[in-house]
Amino acid sequence: MFHTPDTETLRLCSVLASTAFGLVFALVRFGRKVEPHFVHWSASALLYAAVLTGFNPARGNALLIGLLLGALAATNMLIVSGLRAFDGKPPFRAWMLAPILGCVAAHVLPRWIGGHGLLVSMSMHAGDTISVAISAAITGAILWSSGRREKSRARRIAGLAMLGYLPGYAVTLAAYAWSEARINYLALIPMLSDQLLLGVLNLGLLAIPAERAQQRLRDAALRDPLTGVWNRSGFDTYAKRLAAPGATVLAIDLDHFKQINDRHGHLAGDNVLIELARLAGTEVASLGGEFGRLGGDEFVAIVPASRASDAQACANQIHAACRKYTEGMPEWTTSIGVSQIGANDSSFHEALQRADVALYRAKLAGRNTLTV
Secondary structure: OOOOOOHHHHHHHHHHHHHHHHHHHHHHHOOOOOOOHHHHHHHHHHHHHHHHHHOOOOOOOHHHHHHHHHHHHHHHHHHHHHHHHHOOOOOOOHHHHHHHHHHHHHHHHHHHHHOOOHHHHHHHHHHHHHHHHHHHHHHHHHHHHHHHHHOOHHHHHHHHHHHOHHHHHHHHHHHHHHOOOOOOHHHHHHHHHHHHHHHHHHHHHHHHHHHHHHHHHHHHHOEOOOOOOEOHHHHHHHHHHHOOOOOEEEEEEEOOHHHHHHHHOHHHHHHHHHHHHHHHHHHHHHOOOEEEEEEOOEEEEEEOHHHHHHHHHHHHHHHHHHHOOOOOOOOOOEEEEEEEOOOOOOOHHHHHHHHHHHHHHHHHOOOOOEEO
16 A cells, blocks of 8 residues: 655755755866856756745745745756857846746735635645646757757756656646645655656756766767868868768868978968868858868868759858958969769769869869869
8 A cells, every 4th residue: 555655855956956956066067167057957956955945934924935936947048058158159048037026926916816715725736736837848848849959868868857747837827727626736745756857857967068078078989170270180070971872972182382481481381271161161051061181281061962963062152162262372273173973873972982083184284183
């Protein structure tokens, strides 16, 4: 036989767990000026613990209970504001007040308008449950959608944890509708949910910065440190998704790069490489392609088959842009070889070899030219 869970014990467990996570967020933040999101998440966890502690002393006072429910919604909005701060956006927006004020109004207005009675009590319980559920749904939806947009598993986990409270609120509404209101289901059922979901939510939030740091490390390993475009490994990795028959491969080489270094210095040579990567990378990216540096003054690009008709124009634009003299830099030109992935090619490397042959022919033809 299962006995009715002790709400006070469950509440104490939630208070202790939330306080612990609040302190963890605060300690992680300590001494770090560039991580304000931890301040928001710490405030959310500690405020949640304070709200749970405050419900017993406020029992019977409609205004205080309403304010505590508003603070409960504020804990969810602090999660959102922390996420916005983490993404470099303004943390707070005016719309965040709506769920908070809604929770206060849902509890206070029925009592002020209707006085006392069973109907008023039921409407207050339903309003409390729905308003708190809305704030949880907003937070969960924002975490989940940003997780899909940023391809972040940690955000999606935190979002699912928030959305996981919604079935509990649905059960709470059903309990108020079909049983006596002497049991505070809004305290009991979410407290039961806390025992599973509170830890998942906060661990998900803790994992978000670590996940981004790991992604940046992986990305840095695939980037050329000078120009910021893909290095050889990075280009091989990301070009595969575009390597289909009809895709166009460009081999790009700076003309007389050694002379630029000898006459103007290596800093000038580096600036030329950076400018070439910027000009060519922008053109290729506009067609949905990938661009990388193989090493030295050798660059490569791939344009998807769906934009094959624009690939020749893209190569011409890169070639023309590199002819223009850039103020403060030595004059420089490029040779470009162009090839297309054939139906019988096993990978884009075969097309790249043909593009290299075309590039070699461009060099033999006197450089500063484009060969298909």
